Amino acid sequence: METGGSPAVAMQKPTVTPKAIIYKIFGSKACYKVEEVQEATDIGCPGLSISQKGPCLYRCSLQLPEISVVSGIFKRKKDAEQSAAELALKKLGIHPTENNPTSQEAWDDLVARLNHLFSNEFLTSLHPLSGHLRASLKREGDCYGLIPLSIISVYDSKICNLCKVINPKVESNPLLVISYVLKAAARLSGLLATSEEKLWIRRQIQYPPEILDSAIEKSDSLESFLIGAINIPFSLEESVEVVKLNISSTGYYLDFIAKQLGLVDASKILVSRMLLSKIPGGVYKLSRGAILTADLPSAFNSRTNWRGSFPREILSIICRQHRLSEPVFSTIRSSEAMSEPSGAHKNLKVVDSTMEERQYANTCAVATGAEEEVESGGTFRCEVKIYSKCQDLIIECSPKDSYKKQVDSMQNASLKVLLLLDSYFKNPDAPVERLNCSANELNIQFYPQNFSKAFGLCRSVHNCWHSEIEVGKLLQSNCVDMPYTGHGICSLDIEGPDSGVSTSNGCLSCISYSVSLSIRGENTKELLESSDEFEFEIGSGSVISHLETVVTQMTVGQSAYFSMDLPPQELILAAADDCGRILSLLTSRSCFLEYIVTLLQVTEPLEDRMEQALFSPPLSKQRVGYAVQHIQESCATTLVDFGCGAGSLLDSLLNYSTSLEKIVGVDISRKSLVRAAKVLHSKLSSKSDVPCAGMKSLILYDGSITDFDSRLYGFDIGTCLEVIEHMEEYQACLFGDVVLSSFLPKILIVSTPNYEYNVILQKSSLSSQEEDPDEKTPSHACKFRNHDHKFEWTREQFNRWATELAARHNYSVEFSGVGGSGDIEPVSLPRLRF
Structure with missing residues (x-):
């Protein structure tokens, strides 16, 4: 808690990019096509010098229903896409200055967003929040239709982003969102009712009968199911416990949780974001939009085919999520000469x-x-330190590697810290010696006591959860978080003629894939994740290992069908559109993941x-x-x-x-x-x-x-x-x-x-x-x-x-x-x- 003045930190409003504005206006009708181009140069005269560039160059064409534009040439694909979107906005007469909404504009948008969330159309949508709204209509008495404000602040990212524009401190204190939602709802007094004391919100006007019937029909399609949850006491002196909740389709699941916790009102429950977003690999998966496919790569190079959020960005996110100070980077430029002792003959x-x-x-x-x-030559080394809010040093990374670009040194130092944290989160119960060994390999020194304070709760949650594995099996619940190593291919079938074009280390492989949750012995299949074009670099660790293993056995044009053991539940739920439906399948039947992969293209290393x-x-x-x-x-x-x-x-x-x-x-x-x-x-x-x-x-x-x-x-x-x-x-x-x-x-x-x-x-x-x-x-x-x-x-x-x-x-x-x-x-x- 701050007791003095505001910290001396420059706060900046989140920026709405040109591409985001285009999406808001045209949605899926906006078609981006990025092509690789070569930089044109002219032949000089004798005595000319030779110049070169490392990364590829890209140009983007954007097709909209009304117009089409072509960007200039850029080193990064996303820069080309943003340029094309910006050109389109200018043609449409939308000024770029509108990219950064003012605080007042954010307030107006927040009110409009709340109005949409409680509209007739939203109630029957597939948005995760709509499921809460439908379930709240089954609550009885005075609780009919009541939604805890914490649910609004967690399940709708647009609400959070708008609140960050109003007050940047929301980034480090998400609970502030609740107060802003209350103020925005007050401007919709004819539509919404709120309780600042009891922290709930509800729609005052009854939904039309046909909308209610459709919503109830969706809710009734879900069966009762047993789930495991973790009870984290407010006091650190009390132990973390696993609780089993028998959730019925006839009620609101937060009421069951409140009863288990001995609370009279479910609005007293504060729901946090999914644990996946607090893990480095999870942030990377979410940013790539490939939760069941992508993985945090083992190395960063600005010339490689890196996809998803950059390491430095991910590290900052992780620090905020765990209430730590922002990472402190120190770059050292070196042009010192190196010498070695002379040899004999x-x-x-x-x-x-x-x-x-x-x-x-x-x-x-x-x-x-x-x-x-x-x-x-001029090279850069970067050191990064992670502190707690109390300025206790937790991690100190001092890589020995040097890089010609300062940004590369910072990204690689960030990645080393992320790899250590990811290793810890995958197995927080591992001995300190093993974590210390991993830290030494990454040129990291961590301070066990401070590290334990910062991430000790994660360890308690993990240990408590895994101690209930056998109980979960007896209850026939597949919700227990099992360690996921990327192994466990149950079956593999590769179809199609051998084209002779296969992958190798350094190649860029482009695949189309789908991942479905299937039920053994039944034809039931729920699509979780898919992509028509997904590109990754072989050998960089940027996808889960079993997928890379399969792709390296394929040639272009072939398709592979294989099944896998279930990964942790949070990955499945994060990838699912209908979490309620997926939960009912997970907890009542024997499930597995089914992958269908087609190798579309292999781009060999440029030299070859x-x-x-x-x-x-x-x-x-x-x-x-x-x-x-x-x-x-x-x-x-x-x-x-x-x-x-x-x-x-x-x-x-x-x-x-x-x-x-x-x-x-x-x-x-x-x-x-x-x-x-x-x-x-x-x-x-x-x-x-x-x-x-x-x-x-x-x-x-x-x-x-x-x-x-x-x-x-x-x-x-x-x-x-x-x-x-x-x-x-x-x-x-x-x-x-x-x-x-x-x-x-x-x-x-x-x-x-x-x-x-x-x-x-x-x-x-x-x-x-x-x-x-x-x-x-x-x-x-x-x-x-x-x-x-x-x-x-x-x-x-x-x-x-x-x-x-x-x-x-x-x-x-x-x-x-x-x-x-x-x-x-x-x-x-x-x-x-x-």
């Missing part, structure tokens, strides 16, 4: 980067055994799509072939592949006769290592006449290639193919220093894409803008080849990196490439000399 050989894909598409560096500081159109054999095979040739010529007996991934190079080596006796692969992705292990084990087991007969061991290690590992020391040859571009630039520099100063391979082969060739791959042209000589990575025109690339160098940039690296660690260096001859320039380009 080393040899660096780098293959000429002027020979590229078809001309110079893929730069390769071979290091064969240099010392100077490596500029990290571009290169396949121009090269045969594929560049990936040309890179591996180049490395194999140098390995054979080196007569090396030991090899380590840094960033081995799924083992494409190691797999190819088994097809050739080499002098290798020991091969090691290291990668940070466990999924990739598992895939590599399966492929390599299968080949070694099935072929007794493997050409690489002298090989004595093949080992895979899980680890980062920028960290020292004594097991990787002293190999004859090291390879790193198409890996460094997936790091931040400073990490690529760190990798080079660690390898050549600590691991000391006699030869190191490194390859990375040449950005200069993207203009040919993408059939676009280079920008004639001057490049900043101090900028390592150009910045505008062509896209990166892969959404996961953090940078892409030109030949000059790669040569400079490799030459300086070789000099620092006393290695010699040579340059070469694959895909063509470096001295032949594309016909459409001027000759570039470096």
Whole structure:
């Protein structure tokens, strides 16, 4: 409770976006179509600099019954949609200034909204609040038609949003909504009656008989059912208890709850929002509108296909929901140089980067055994702290990762905190040691005592709920919240011909799906959730695991039918339109979820799509072939592949006769290592006449290639193919220093894409803008080849990196490439000399 003046915080009214105004006017008649576009650039003269851009660009066309408009080009789809909506409003003569309603306008809208909620049409609608209104008409005596004000404030989001415009403090104190509803209802005294003392509201005018008959018919269709609820006492000294309520279709369920609690009036009950909105993963699911499908991704990158609310936004929501202070972010910009101790005798050989894909598409560096500081460039690290309202520090996240963009550092720091909280909410009964282990992996320090105060009630609720699982089974109630791990596929049937187009990590998969609640042994089926086009990135954890498992087994055009065990009840109810109907099915029958999924489209990583159109054999095979040739010529007996991934190079080596006796692969992705292990084990087991007969061991290690590992020391040859571009630039520099100063391979082969060739791959042209000589990575025109690339160098940039690296660690260096001859320039380009 505040006892002094107002806090020094800048409060801002919620903004009504152009798209929201369009929806309010046209509803589903407004049709948005977003298309991906490429930025047009002009070919310059000799000596031009090359610019690049990372994320895709989008344009949106909006079709309305009266007009159609096309937006400009934007980096984000939602910005293109908002631009199109804004253009449409201007054509319609609706001024953008109307986007931000004044306090008086919000009051008028609040009165109009209350008038609508108690209208004849609303009573028979599917809105969750209409069910309360219908049930209240079955109350007897003086309680006939009475609705608790807390129900109005919770079940209608528009009411809450309008109240936030009137007073921004509603964001942190939702109970203020009740007082504003009372004041607005006073302006409808001819229609509504209220009681400020007893906190109820009702319609004074009788509904027409035909409306009443229709409402009663809807209510009577529901059967009586048993539900489990949680009684949270006002006093923290009392324990949280599970109560069983036998709800009848002949009464109002809040009356049953009031009786259980020993209350005379149901209006004394304060109903809170669904627990789903207090969980990070729940907020993400709700914002995506895919409650039974989406999940909180494990990583954030502004170039990836992130969908739903951004991590920082979700973290702020969670803090407000749990009555905590707003997150405190501290960003640190670093341009400090990094250095590594020099090694002894080393040899660096780098293959000429002027020979590229078809001309110079893929730069390769071979290091064969240099010392100077490596500029990290301007990078950002972000720390975030979570405090209680009493300013007790609860969580402190200090990530080690740095990012070129400040916003990326803040989003990733937020995501780390969210992942820890999500892990806790999924299993709040886990030992503190386990939570501490998770926190350490995320570079988080949390303070158990303060953490327990902030989230202790969640743990009590969880423990109490789960202690009643067996009781719930005896009562044949499926309402008990069971842990949901994303596993438990009961059956799977994939139909349709194999088109040969399947998914892999990094691909964007577009599916249509529906999720229904089905009853075993019956034809009863209730649709819970569906989408005609749902896009997600494979391998990012952005959907529940069983759905991704199924999609990875499909090809484009195929449909999959599978059933699943029930997830937590709150997910089902949040996805349902008719909660009463769903509750009656859950509590009286044996239910399961039935998924129907069709794989509509697979968008491969950008690099693969571009290169396949121009090269045969594929560049990936040309890179591996180049490395194999140098390995054979080196007569090396030991090899380590840094960033081995799924083992494409190691797999190819088994097809050739080499002098290798020991091969090691290291990668940070466990999924990739598992895939590599399966492929390599299968080949070694099935072929007794493997050409690489002298090989004595093949080992895979899980680890980062920028960290020292004594097991990787002293190999004859090291390879790193198409890996460094997936790091931040400073990490690529760190990798080079660690390898050549600590691991000391006699030869190191490194390859990375040449950005200069993207203009040919993408059939676009280079920008004639001057490049900043101090900028390592150009910045505008062509896209990166892969959404996961953090940078892409030109030949000059790669040569400079490799030459300086070789000099620092006393290695010699040579340059070469694959895909063509470096001295032949594309016909459409001027000759570039470096």
